[in-house]
Amino acid sequence: MNTRALPLYATVVIFLLAYLLCWLQFPNILSTRVIGNLLTDNAYLGIVAVGMTLVILSGGIDLSVGSVIAFSGVFIAVILRETSLHPLVVFALLLALTTAFGAAMGFLIDRLAMPAFIVTLAGMFLARGAAYMLSIDSVPIAHPFYKTLQSAYWLMPGKGRLALIGVVMLLTVLAGMVVAHKTRFGASVYALGGGEATARLMGVRQGRTTMLVYAFSGLMAGLSGIVFSVYTGSGYSLATVGTELTAIAAVVIGGTLLTGGAGYMFGTLVGVLTMGLIQTYIVFDGTLSSWWTKIVIGVLLLVFILLQKGLLKLSRDRLGGQG
């Protein structure tokens, strides 16, 4: 067994254990209704976390995504209010815009040899500022097409509703798995995260790969913005502040190494669901403050960071013993 896969197994085990504990206390939590809501409520987070996973696998970070989601919502709402374009056209425009925005950040990171942290931090302020520029107030979306999107769901056995945006999230995770694990581009991303110098020696085109990684993250942030606007039915420039950090937390809890090179797309989905489960538990309990979500997530993050450090040390010791 590869030690690299251990955090993934740990994530899955922790999620199942947590679910079991919740179920023992509230048997109702194991129903398709709860599961459907879990997927719907966390759809936007899951989608943006897929992009973040790829970025972190490549050894980078993308702090701009929370602002990009907010910008997307405002962009869609304002355009729909001001013009008569069909929402699908606006979606296409938006996705092109956020993808280009990500690509531009990737280009700068590679060309200027700047830390991704600082470039995407600038991107974070830019996108948030652009959102304010479009509108300071929350803009409701009243287009009939949105009503269709919001009410589209598949009725699961047990009367649980799997909403359209939940399906979009699951499909996105699937697409992310294919990109990360089944393409040469994905292999290049892992290679960059494993070591830039070595990756270059092995023939990775670093500039192209870096640019594509951030473009992908921008695309995911845009898609997440669309999903979020469907979820809330409005665009608001103050929305999703700090979502980039929640996404990073989901990725790390999902077992991806924060320094890059190791991790699985599927783990990120489990990470998102684990965080959602904690929130659901607090809702079920009814007496706990929602701040407990943050505290549990904080503890979980710490546990995973320690676990990863421990695994790294373990594999190094084993090598040392052989060498």
Place this chain on the structure above:
Amino acid sequence: MLLTIRSLTKTFPGTRALDAVDFDLAAGEVHALLGENGAGKSTLIKCLTGAYHRDGGTITLDGAQIDPQSTVEAQEQGIGTVYQEVNLLPNLTVAQNLMFGREPRRWGLVDSRAMRAEARETLRPYGLDIDVDRDLGSYSVAIQQIVAIARAVALSGKVLILDEPTASLDAAEVRMVFDVVRGLRARGLGIVFVSHFLDQVFGLTDRITVLRNGRRIVTERTADLDRVKLIEHMLGRALEHEVAGQTAEPVASDRVPLLSFQNFGRRGVIEPYDLTIGRGEVVGLAGLLGSGRTETAELMFGVRTATQGEASDAKARLDLSSPRAAIAQGFGFVPEERKTDGIVAELSIRENVILGLQARRGWARPIPRSEQNRIADDYIKRLDIRTSGREKPIGELSGGNQQKAILARWLAMNPRFLILDEPTRGIDVGAHAEILRLIRELTEAGMSILVISSEIDELVAVANRVIVVRDRRHVAELAGARVTGDEIMRAIAAEEVAA
């Protein structure tokens, strides 16, 4: 000839790294490329692999002239390289590493099953039957090295360059890698082998080319060379049966011992050694590159901690667990890599000189500026550091003057034992002589000094006693009249030294 290099030239600012070097490689041959530090081995290899662009000369592969612009391009043209480390990615599986960049695809997606099968097929000729789905990093360094060789051969297929491939392997693993190399030779590859382990060179190679100071000194069949001759070529001096130069002072036995190291060593780094250093004595450390000279010194100064043995002075056992502890014991260390480990280039001479003294006092008690100026000026005068003033950034000085300033840093702390690792590397002839003079003056004042040097003449000139290191072991100790270039060379070359 498979590969022919004619008058290859490469110049860097200030040095000619390669000066019209010729080199031939036949198919089915293992050709060793040898030379001391700075001889031009790595420059030659980097020109071959496209990492550097040559200034002049021709490289002909299979009858066609080549001019690779990158390692990837060199690989496509047929030249693959395996380095000492950083070859492959430990976080990918063996199969991913082997097939990286040429993964078999179906409908645009990587076909994992075909990839595994092809990876296993690639490894078969190497007798390596391992699980290709496991992370490369979970295998031993030797297996990683063989996988790297397999990838390089699969991608290039004509010339394989092995750059110190065995430096981190143990004896059994070295045999394993060598079997692989012999197999490739039988398959008709041309192999360039760079190593400083002479046993391995004699055990594996068909021909040897020696470089020195950017020039080709000799190319001969391995069978026609013996160790002594080879080392003569590498070090650039003939072994004559006469006593060369004058030695510093007679035997050490009458000296008051200052420090003694008993059974001092670290597994895998340097075998345990016993060494006593007398008051005011200069002990030289001789040996080829990679023999364990620097490691001996690093252990003494706590850069690496000894796993066994102990160090003591006349009074007590010494704690040498870190450089800080060693400094507290009155030790000083002038490292080999002056630019990275010695100077702080942006700081002034004054700041560089008082750095050690200030660190020992603690930052809460700054040395008064007037005192700093006095110390800096004093050493600038005493060591004759050529500068326009004490506030000049040290990075703007010449190598020799930088070295003197680093010496001043330690002298200001008044150590009882000073370690100098290659104190004259990269400095001009005049400064060279001054530094040797300084070493003598310091010992006359009672300081004990350990000098590591590749230049045997230098050791003969300053050392009272010379320890010879070979293959990570102290193999000989020469004192008094026996500190001669001849004797040192013999000991390095592993010839029996007459008693």
